[in-house]
Amino acid sequence: MAPASIAGIQDQSQPAPANVDFKFGKADLDLLEQVNLLDARFERDGLVLSDEATNALLRHIGESLLPRGLKLENVSWKFRALRDSVPNAFALPNGSIYVSTGLLARMDNESQLAAVLAHELTHVLRRHSYLQNRSNRKKYLTMNVMAAVGAFSPGGVAGAVITIVTAIAPFIVLATMFGYGRDLEREADLKGIDMMIAAEYPPEEMVKALKLLTNDIEGEQIKLFYHDHPELQERIKYLSSYLGARADKVTPQMELNREKNAYFAKTESIMRHDIQLAINAARFRSAVYLAQRLVDFHPNSAENVFWLAESYRTLGPRSPQLTDRELANSAKKDAAKKREKRTPEEEERELLATPAGQENWKTHQQKAEELYLRALSLENPEPTAHRGLGMLYEKLGRTSDAVREYQKYIELVPDAFDGERIQKRIEALRRT
Amino acid sequence: MVSTFTLAKSRRFRIATVVGFVLLVVTMSPLVASAQYLHPKIAKQSTIRNVVILPAKVDIVRDSMKGPEGMAAESELLSTRVENTVAEVLARKNVKRLSAPASSSGEGAQQKYTVADIQAKFDDLLPKVMKKRSDVKKGRFSMGDEVLNLNLDKSADAIVFIRGQGQKLTSGKKTFVLLVGGMPAYLRLMIGIVDARNGEVLLYTDPIFAGDPTTAVDRLRKALEKGFKKLPAGT
Numbered sequence: 001m002a003p004a005s006i007a008g009i010q011d012q013s014q015p016a017p018a019n020v021d022f023k024f025g026k027a028d029l030d031l032l033e034q035v036n037l038l039d040a041r042f043e044r045d046g047l048v049l050s051d052e053a054t055n056a057l058l059r060h061i062g063e064s065l066l067p068r069g070l071k072l073e074n075v076s077w078k079f080r081a082l083r084d085s086v087p088n089a090f091a092l093p094n095g096s097i098y099v100s101t102g103l104l105a106r107m108d109n110e111s112q113l114a115a116v117l118a119h120e121l122t123h124v125l126r127r128h129s130y131l132q133n134r135s136n137r138k139k140y141l142t143m144n145v146m147a148a149v150g151a152f153s154p155g156g157v158a159g160a161v162i163t164i165v166t167a168i169a170p171f172i173v174l175a176t177m178f179g180y181g182r183d184l185e186r187e188a189d190l191k192g193i194d195m196m197i198a199a200e201y202p203p204e205e206m207v208k209a210l211k212l213l214t215n216d217i218e219g220e221q222i223k224l225f226y227h228d229h230p231e232l233q234e235r236i237k238y239l240s241s242y243l244g245a246r247a248d249k250v251t252p253q254m255e256l257n258r259e260k261n262a263y264f265a266k267t268e269s270i271m272r273h274d275i276q277l278a279i280n281a282a283r284f285r286s287a288v289y290l291a292q293r294l295v296d297f298h299p300n301s302a303e304n305v306f307w308l309a310e311s312y313r314t315l316g317p318r319s320p321q322l323t324d325r326e327l328a329n330s331a332k333k334d335a336a337k338k339r340e341k342r343t344p345e346e347e348e349r350e351l352l353a354t355p356a357g358q359e360n361w362k363t364h365q366q367k368a369e370e371l372y373l374r375a376l377s378l379e380n381p382e383p384t385a386h387r388g389l390g391m392l393y394e395k396l397g398r399t400s401d402a403v404r405e406y407q408k409y410i411e412l413v414p415d416a417f418d419g420e421r422i423q424k425r426i427e428a429l430r431r432t
Numbered sequence: 433m434v435s436t437f438t439l440a441k442s443r444r445f446r447i448a449t450v451v452g453f454v455l456l457v458v459t460m461s462p463l464v465a466s467a468q469y470l471h472p473k474i475a476k477q478s479t480i481r482n483v484v485i486l487p488a489k490v491d492i493v494r495d496s497m498k499g500p501e502g503m504a505a506e507s508e509l510l511s512t513r514v515e516n517t518v519a520e521v522l523a524r525k526n527v528k529r530l531s532a533p534a535s536s537s538g539e540g541a542q543q544k545y546t547v548a549d550i551q552a553k554f555d556d557l558l559p560k561v562m563k564k565r566s567d568v569k570k571g572r573f574s575m576g577d578e579v580l581n582l583n584l585d586k587s588a589d590a591i592v593f594i595r596g597q598g599q600k601l602t603s604g605k606k607t608f609v610l611l612v613g614g615m616p617a618y619l620r621l622m623i624g625i626v627d628a629r630n631g632e633v634l635l636y637t638d639p640i641f642a643g644d645p646t647t648a649v650d651r652l653r654k655a656l657e658k659g660f661k662k663l664p665a666g667t
Contacts, residue, residue, distance in 0.1 A: 030501065037504030046548030050541040136499055280549055341563055417542050421580035
């Protein structure tokens with residue numbers, strides 16, 4: 001893969017890829033100090049994935065996108081995966097680029113991941129964080145001054161207006177702030193396209209990656225008053241128009257970078273890790289979606305089949321996909337409010353009280369049992385499937401079957417990290 | 433003759449003076465408040481003798497006229513101080529602190545992930561607890577038996593989760609708050625004690641105090657003592 005060069009991605013009508021003339025002020029250095037500590041905190045809190053292969057993949061793609069020989073003051077490039085099932089990526093101004101496992105698991109090929117990294121790299125290269133921070137600080141000062149004026153001008157027309165403005169000022173100021181952010185996001189998208197072309201990644205994959213992210217599996221993309229990114233549909237529109245003839249030139253390397261199988265082979269273990277994180281975070285529909293992708297890719301992998309079984313078991317009485325009605329903005333807002341109040345166990349109990357919930361539960365438990373048994377019958381059987389069967393039978397009230405499966409799991413994986421938990425379950429079941 | 437304009441102006445001045453004085457008193461007073469909710473299992477007689485305190489996550493910001501600024505290093509120091517003060521306060525109730533899994537084992541990624549996942553599970557549950565804190569008394573909240581994956585010392589009865597947020601003010605912002613109003617410097621903690629065997633939330637308390645969170649050591653201790661007042665002493 002040819003490394004990108006500054007000349008290769010320079011466009012006369014566009015600003016240079018990197019803001020090399022940036023002068024650091026005190027506020028910028030303070031921000032830098034804070035983000036350096038943030039890096040350490042992610043690491044300490046167990047949020048960074050300790051998987052050298054994944055971090056090496058991210059590093060390889062990231063470094064291939066960077067302009068050759070470019071040195072930026074106070075930037076030291078680090079590419080890391082974050083253990084988070086929500087698809088997301090962000091860049092810290094010190095050069096740390098984080099991609100969530102949720103995003104890694106949703107991409108179809110290396111080029112789409114390159115699109116995400118190119119976007120984030122631009123934020124660092126163009127010093128967007130510092131510029132945004134400076135702008136926020138100015139606006140916040142204005143907001144404080146407005147509050148002071150409002151407080152000392154009670155009554156009267158001007159006073160009332162100022163009072164209202166002050167009351168909703170955080171939103172107005174934030175909207176302006178995030179509006180400013182949208183310009184920077186747009187710049188990152190367009191510069192990202194240039195970087196992709198220079199590094200021989202097919203640029204249209206950025207649009208495809210965005211389209212993949214519009215698949216709102218959990219019903220959580222709610223249109224609010226403002227967004228930190230331009231809306232996905234809007235981005236797809238302006239990116240498609242920017243691509244134009246740029247997408248016509250296709251090199252053999254670009255074809256290679258588009259390969260789905262190669263990407264899946266490299267990220268299979270991350271995808272499995274992400275399914276567990278999705279289940280932990282009660283994102284059961286995402287877990288089923290991702291596990292199905294893995295099984296479609298590698299149907300005879302006992303581990304993949306196990307994760308699909310695990311996803312269906314935990315999906316329980318929920319429907320595997322949201323309906324159009326459930327995906328309406330108002331319905332998503334209502335669901336978000338309910339999620340704030342209700343625990344997943346309470347949600348499950350409520351659904352089980354409905355005929356549709358019972359039907360889903362029955363279907364999913366059956367599917368899960370079939371898949372667990374399949375995971376045990378394939379080559380290199382997955383012993384954790386015994387634990388899954390144990391949990392399934394325990395819920396179905398098949399106590400002796402549950403104890404048997406749990407015991408098999410303990411026998412086959414004597415040093416399992418959750419051995420104590422399963423042993424306690426066996427003891428409790430024996431007492432009943 | 434005094435004009436209506438002058439009268440209105442002098443009334444406005446008096447109101448501003450009174451409001452300013454009240455705000456000054458509120459800001460300067462050592463305000464400590466806390467609410468605590470106990471699971472019926474421990475409401476009368478505590479079965480908690482040994483606890484593991486998981487790393488606290490207390491985040492504070494420095495609020496200036498130019499907006500809030502992060503205080504990552506100070507937040508880390510404060511987190512450790514809060515952890516230790518909680519341990520001291522519990523020790524006075526005959527509750528012993530056992531070593532936390534991450535510090536005791538020092539092994540690879542799996543142990544680190546397990547602690548991170550359990551902490552994340554508490555973070556997911558916390559907003560629901562805060563929404564209806566009194567439901568702790570009904571035994572509504574549980575983290576499930578996944579807490580056993582921490583593989584704690586066998587004698588551990590409960591796990592303590594600590595979260596907190598607060599702010600300190602720059603001198604400019606302090607003056608601004610005195611004149612105009614606004615949030616003073618404060619620290620609010622959200623503490624959950626969870627059964628180490630089945631994950632049930634046994635106690636939830638959220639002490640809060642006004643004052644600079646980085647220096648108000650005594651207020652922190654007093655707030656925590658109040659926060660754990662109802663917790664019966666271990667035997």
